[in-house]
Amino acid sequence: MALVVGRKAGEAIILDNNQDGSKLRIEVVKDDGMLRLKIEAPQHINIYREEIYEEQRKNRL
Template sequence: MALVVGRKAGEAIILENSRDDTQMRIEVIKEDGLLRLKIEAPKHIQIYREEIYGEQRKNRL
């Protein structure tokens, strides 16, 4: 499942797990040729850049 959303600086999206009410908030904080995102999540949620995540997964296998 995928969702494509347009957001401007200061706007956000909320991701929620309805099973345990865990929420993540992703806010666009800057757009000047390089998009900057602010991610707020509970401490038990690990956040990775995709290229780092792929490398770590490869190293675990």
């Protein structure tokens, strides 16, 4: 499943896992040619940049 949304600085989206109550809040904090996001998540959820995540995943194989 994919969702494409447009958001302005100060606006956010919520990802909510109704099964365990976990939610992520992703807010656009700045858009000046380089989009800046603020991600709020419970401590048990790890947040990675994709390239770091993929590198670590390859190293585990």
